[in-house]
Amino acid sequence: xxxxxLVEMIKGSSLSTIKSNDGFCVHKTHFAISxxxxxxxxxxxxxxxxxxxxxxxxxxxxxPHLRELSPYQPILPFEVLSTRLGxxxxxxxxxxxxxxxYGPPPEVFEALGNLKFPYIYPDPxxxxxxxxxxxxxxxxxxxxxxxxxxDELIDLIMxxxxxxxxxxxxxPPTFTMYEFDAAVNCARVIKVPRKMDFSLxxxxxxxxxxxxxxxxxxxxxxxxxDGSVINDDVLLKxxxxxxxxxxxxxxxxxxxxxxxxxWVKKHENLIVLRTFSKRAGLAGLRVGYGAFPLSIIxxxxxxxxxxxxxxxxxxxxxxxxxxxxxxxxxxxxxVQERERLFKLLKQVPFLNPYPSYSNFILCExxxxxxxxxxxxxxxxxxxxxxxxxxxxxxxxxxxxxxKPEQTDALMDCIARLS
Numbered sequence: 105x106x107x108x109x110l111v112e113m114i115k116g117s118s119l120s121t122i123k124s125n126d127g128f129c130v131h132k133t134h135f136a137i138s139x140x141x142x143x144x145x146x147x148x149x150x151x152x153x154x155x156x157x158x159x160x161x162x163x164x165x166x167x168p169h170l171r172e173l174s175p176y177q178p179i180l181p182f183e184v185l186s187t188r189l190g191x192x193x194x195x196x197x198x199x200x201x202x203x204x205x206y207g208p209p210p211e212v213f214e215a216l217g218n219l220k221f222p223y224i225y226p227d228p229x230x231x232x233x234x235x236x237x238x239x240x241x242x243x244x245x246x247x248x249x250x251x252x253x254x255d256e257l258i259d260l261i262m263x264x265x266x267x268x269x270x271x272x273x274x275x276p277p278t279f280t281m282y283e284f285d286a287a288v289n290c291a292r293v294i295k296v297p298r299k300m301d302f303s304l305x306x307x308x309x310x311x312x313x314x315x316x317x318x319x320x321x322x323x324x325x326x327x328x329x330d331g332s333v334i335n336d337d338v339l340l341k342x343x344x345x346x347x348x349x350x351x352x353x354x355x356x357x358x359x360x361x362x363x364x365x366x367w368v369k370k371h372e373n374l375i376v377l378r379t380f381s382k383r384a385g386l387a388g389l390r391v392g393y394g395a396f397p398l399s400i401i402x403x404x405x406x407x408x409x410x411x412x413x414x415x416x417x418x419x420x421x422x423x424x425x426x427x428x429x430x431x432x433x434x435x436x437x438x439v440q441e442r443e444r445l446f447k448l449l450k451q452v453p454f455l456n457p458y459p460s461y462s463n464f465i466l467c468e469x470x471x472x473x474x475x476x477x478x479x480x481x482x483x484x485x486x487x488x489x490x491x492x493x494x495x496x497x498x499x500x501x502x503x504x505x506x507k508p509e510q511t512d513a514l515m516d517c518i519a520r521l522s
Contacts, residue, residue, distance in 0.1 A: 204385035254392030271318035331460025
């Protein structure tokens with residue numbers, strides 16, 4: 105039932121608001137109030153109790169599906185960790201967010217220090233960076249779109265493709281941002297769990313796509329959090345299905361495999377996402393990019409925010425690409441440390457590490473040890489790792505690959521807990 109309310113009455117004039125479940129209409133009218141009209145308006149008092157019950161609250165404007173949404177759980181930044189742990193940031197061994205501990209090339213700091221026009225809006229097409237990425241990847245710039253992190257591109261893809269009620273396919277355990285953004289965009293998530301070895305269940309994926317007609321499937325290679333990769337035969341089988349395939353290659357540099365960016369030229373249903381966060385140590389500056397078929401990218405250009413990549417982010421990414429030698433050196437160092445870390449974790453009686461093609465290692469916590477308590481005990485000693493509470497990974501922790509001295513600190517703390 106529509107409820108009408110007189111908000112304000114002034115002698116000789118009235119600003120009345122009609123409130124309904126459809127919205128508000130505001131009218132301003134000048135009139136003299138007669139005794140008869142006063143009698144009529146006195147009826148407002150009789151519904152004052154109802155008015156109190158229907159008092160306007162801010163959340164009444166929020167879309168219903170978002171009221172049910174649980175917020176994404178991000179990793180805490182240094183300054184928050186420092187306060188909580190009572191330690192200086194430099195005394196914290198941060199191995200919980202897959203960040204590049206070596207940071208960006210020196211050219212990045214120099215470029216940031218020489219910024220000339222931070223008060224001018226950035227290039228909405230990120231032309232300089234896209235040109236540098238074309239040279240770096242071998243794919244022409246017209247296929248490339250840059251975002252404020254790959255996270256922005258994931259959301260942008262969903263906004264351009266999904267209608268409310270449409271479905272995506274998610275293959276847990278994997279990057280939880282896909283499920284989160286689907287919920288934000290009012291989409292349904294069809295989960296096809298991975299096999300025990302974390303490989304994709306292609307048969308079930310095929311059955312779900314044929315039966316449910318979802319629009320997008322998100323695949324991560326190497327996968328986060330286990331570090332496994334998708335081989336070409338499996339990817340081609342999924343590309344043959346009537347679904348848009350978003351291949352997230354956030355960690356591809358550490359795998360030794362070639363990116364599939366150029367595949368977008370021959371597969372109209374493939375999108376490939378990349379990031380500067382891991383490869384170039386720019387996680388704090390938020391720079392991601394993607395390769396798209398030309399038939400898709402034109403619509404993303406229409407829908408994206410015009411100034412989504414900041415001047416600082418574009419300048420930093422371009423500067424990082426100017427020093428490929430540094431990027432290669434850091435990648436090699438992290439891959440070597442990953443192998444060392446894996447061997448050390450393998451020696452811990454209550455940990456079962458999984459081989460990884462990325463810059464992190466997933467470990468099953470065994471022998472009656474509690475994964476959450478392990479994470480908390482290490483945190484008290486200033487070492488941060490990731491633990492999971494979702495059903496697919498209950499009893500697991502993930503350790504990012506750091507510098508050798510960070511590995512040593514981690515293993516020393518684990519030894520004290522044994």
